[in-house]
Every structure is written in structure tokens, then in C-alpha cells.
Amino acid sequence: MTVPLTLLSLLERQPSHGYDLKRDYDTYFGRGKPLPFGQVYATLARLARDGKVLAADTEPGGGPDRKRYVITGEGVTEVAAWLAEAVPPEPHLQSVFFVKVVLALMSGRSAEHYLDIQRTAHLQRMRELTELKRTGSIVDALLADYGLFHLEADLRWIELTTSRLDALAKELAS
Amino acid sequence: MMLEAREITFSFGQTVALRGATVIVYPGEILAVMGPSGSGKSTLLHCLAGILVPDRGEISFAGQRLDTLDEGARSALRRDRFGFVFQFGQLVPELTAQENVALPLLLGGTSRSAAMGEAAAWFSRLGLDGLERRRSGELSGGEAQRVALARGLVSRPEVLFADEPTGALDSLAGEQVMELLTATARERNATVVLVTHEPRVAAYADREVIVRDGRVTSAVSVAL
Numbered sequence: 001m002t003v004p005l006t007l008l009s010l011l012e013r014q015p016s017h018g019y020d021l022k023r024d025y026d027t028y029f030g031r032g033k034p035l036p037f038g039q040v041y042a043t044l045a046r047l048a049r050d051g052k053v054l055a056a057d058t059e060p061g062g063g064p065d066r067k068r069y070v071i072t073g074e075g076v077t078e079v080a081a082w083l084a085e086a087v088p089p090e091p092h093l094q095s096v097f098f099v100k101v102v103l104a105l106m107s108g109r110s111a112e113h114y115l116d117i118q119r120t121a122h123l124q125r126m127r128e129l130t131e132l133k134r135t136g137s138i139v140d141a142l143l144a145d146y147g148l149f150h151l152e153a154d155l156r157w158i159e160l161t162t163s164r165l166d167a168l169a170k171e172l173a174s
Numbered sequence: 175m176m177l178e179a180r181e182i183t184f185s186f187g188q189t190v191a192l193r194g195a196t197v198i199v200y201p202g203e204i205l206a207v208m209g210p211s212g213s214g215k216s217t218l219l220h221c222l223a224g225i226l227v228p229d230r231g232e233i234s235f236a237g238q239r240l241d242t243l244d245e246g247a248r249s250a251l252r253r254d255r256f257g258f259v260f261q262f263g264q265l266v267p268e269l270t271a272q273e274n275v276a277l278p279l280l281l282g283g284t285s286r287s288a289a290m291g292e293a294a295a296w297f298s299r300l301g302l303d304g305l306e307r308r309r310s311g312e313l314s315g316g317e318a319q320r321v322a323l324a325r326g327l328v329s330r331p332e333v334l335f336a337d338e339p340t341g342a343l344d345s346l347a348g349e350q351v352m353e354l355l356t357a358t359a360r361e362r363n364a365t366v367v368l369v370t371h372e373p374r375v376a377a378y379a380d381r382e383v384i385v386r387d388g389r390v391t392s393a394v395s396v397a398l
Contacts, residue, residue, distance in 0.1 A: 116384070119384070120382075122373070123373060123376060123377060123382055125328060126253075126373055126374070126376075126377035127379075129375050129377070130374075130377040130378055134353065148374055148377070150375070152372075152373045152374055155373045159210060162386075163210065
């Protein structure tokens, strides 16, 4: 899970309240899936317990939203290590596309029809992301490009598979 | 509808390129024609644009048969009502960029001063200020393609035909060309037929059709 490390990284910029961290998380990384307040405060409490952040009451009342959080030296070390670490490349060898094509051919159905439908769905999503890129900020464009390149890779696979369906059907039948 | 190909076939000698292709293009839409190389998508574009005449089947433009017109009438139609952008800009190397843009107007009988004035306006519109007097050899790939785009649009065509317009460009220059192409076409309510094998380019269109083995695959609707 990257939420604890993301919040910790956001906190490295300056001491913040939970509300500010949630707002920045939602702005940059939420993309229609805002982080629940409960998760923000539970995560900050765990980070405090593990010595990655310090919590200080800044206003009377003592509730979680009154606390200001500060990253510790240990927290900074963890952020630095995480940001420099490679994410394991995902081979996607368990793709649902692949499973559907093989099962369609095994059962004598038209995999081509499924691939046509999948292509249309992918292109529709690519249109939406292209619109986001055209109308949004550079941050939006960067994220849209990430999605577009991945969808394009899927489409290349769809085209290649479409051209190999006859051979694939023969192999599965033998 | 703006353009329609109905059950068209076309062969280059013994090689069959189209085998009963049917497609409708609606007014003002940007239609992507996709498909693997050799599928017949460029031949379909050339038939829709009246460059090639199908062996069988019909082509209609704005309610009129196009395939039954003689070469002179088709040529006039291409000059007056259609615009073209190809993969390699195909600018005339002896002419300056501005003369290249003015060319369709000059061929249509516009005076040189009016044509050059009209052409000049396109340079700032497409971010080409200062390049008016360059020749094609002195332009980058992206610049040359934007000049070609200006040339394709200068005569205010009703339909713009674009065949792999970003095929020779890197992705950033390609995106810039697509952004300008689609924005200008929409602003002028021009219909666009865009041939491409690249999904990222097709994503700028309103709709796509797929050409495979010389046929247009039927549209599928998707509920998401």
C-alpha cells in the first residue's frame, strides 16, 4: 500500500494538519477516489506509533483534526529510500483479456467479436483521456499519458491476437 | 450524410485491396479509419476522396455520385471542396512554405497577392511565425507537417482527408499536429477522414471504423 508512504512524503514538505494532507492527496493522486478522513487519521496514528511522525496538539480540544503532524528523521529516511526504489514491473500474465480469448476459442465461440468489443471500449477510454489531456493541466496530461500508453499496449496485443486467432484456435483444438 | 462508400471493391492489378467496403461519414465528424498495414484503409480513403475510382460499388458525396464523374470533374471537386494531408507533407521543395500553403488557392484561380495574404494568416494560427520564407528542406518534420496542414485547410475544404498525418513524427510533434488538425476542423465544422494505425492518434477522432482484409468491420456498441 502506498497511502502511508504518500502521506509521509507529502508531510516532508512542511508540518501539516490531516485535512491539508487529505486535500493534497485528493488533488494530485485521488482522481475521483478521495481518501476517507478516517483512513487519513488512522494512517497518521500508525505512523506516529512507528516513530515516523510526531503529533502535536495545536488547538484546545484534542480531536484528531486539531493535531499538527511533523515528519521525523526516521520518516525522512524511509521516504528517501522509497522514492529511490524501483517498483516491480508487472508482467500482467494473468490478464482477463487473455483468459477470455482462450476460453472463447476453447468453447468454439467468436473471440474476434470479443476483441472488437474490447477495442471499442479501449478507444472510448482513450478518447476520454485525450480530452483530459487537452483540457487539463500538465499534471493531468502526465497522468492521462500514463493511461494512454498502457491502453495502447493493450490494443497492440489485441491487434496481434486478432491476426493470430486462426492459428491459436488450431493449437487449442489439437 | 457527407460521404458514403457502398460495397466498393478495388484491385491493383491482381492484388485485391477492397472487397466490398461500406462506410458512412457524417457531416462535421472526425472519423478515424484504422486497421493493420495492407488492410486497405488508404485505398478506401483514396476512393472516398475521388483519387481512385472503385471497380464496383458507389461513392457519394453530399448526395451526389462521385465515382461516375469524369477525371476533370473529380479533380475540380478535390481542388475546391476537399483538403489533403499525407504522411510525408509532400511540400513542393522549390517553393517557400508560404507559397506551398497558397498553392491550392493559386490553382483555384485566386490572385497571387490574395492567396499569399490568406496563406500568411495560417502561420501564426499554427505556431509557424517566422518560417514563411523557408523551403521544405529547412523545416523540421513537425513544422513541415503543420505547413502541410495549413495547405490542406487554406481553401476551407468541406472534407479534410488525412492519411497517417503523424506517421513520420515523434509523439510530441505528432500530438501537436493532431491537436491543431482537430481543433481547426471543429472550429470550421469541416468533416475529417483520418487514416491511422495508431490508437493514440485515433483517440482524437469522434468515432472509428476498422478495415480488415479490404472490408470495414461492422460497428460494435459497448455498454460500460
